[in-house]
Amino acid sequence: MSKNKKSARTREEILDVAWALIPRKGADVSLAEIAKEAGVTRQSVYVHFGSRGGLLMALVQRADERFAIWEAMEKALGEAETAAKLRAVLAAWFAFVPLIAPVARELIRLKPQDEAVAAAWNDRMDELYGVFRDLAVTLEAEGRLAPSWQAGKAADYLWAASSVQIWDLLTGERGWQGEEAAQRLTEAHLSVLLA
Incomplete structure (x- = not known):
């Protein structure tokens, strides 16, 4: 699998985990909790989204697309x-x-x-x-x-x-x-x- 495809898949997995966690734990769920649940490092979440705000923006945009x-x-x-x-x-x-x-x-x-x-x-x-x-x-x-x-x-x-x-x-x-x-x-x- 190419690096770009793997990166895109990791990004999607992080978003899917965040989507599942927020209704259970609230939107103030930490990036560390999301990273742990997704099986990635917190740094990986930052690499993909830049910040908590970036993750939330990507999350709602993914819902729009999905x-x-x-x-x-x-x-x-x-x-x-x-x-x-x-x-x-x-x-x-x-x-x-x-x-x-x-x-x-x-x-x-x-x-x-x-x-x-x-x-x-x-x-x-x-x-x-x-x-x-x-x-x-x-x-x-x-x-x-x-x-x-x-x-x-x-x-x-x-x-x-x-x-x-x-x-x-x-x-x-x-x-x-x-x-x-x-x-x-x-x-x-x-x-x-x-x-």
């Missing part, structure tokens, strides 16, 4: 009809949320006290906001936003009302099933935003 969220969003944005476009974007997001929720909860919990965690989380949420903004701009340009909405506020609403935190409140605190949460949130968003 679950192909941005490809699903791009496909959804390609829907011809406006309501179908909004439904498809929300379906892609709400299919992704349960997959990332265990790690996302930990990142959300730690971000106020950890700059690296905050940077990793904010990077991903900025990307999501960009999708919602593009969608809202399209809805506005097509005359499909309800009269009381402008694209910026509609994007803000979609981003906040579709958040992992809202999902957790409904599915965790209130006991909704995932499909029900996705369906009801989608219908609410369509009802609120579309003319």
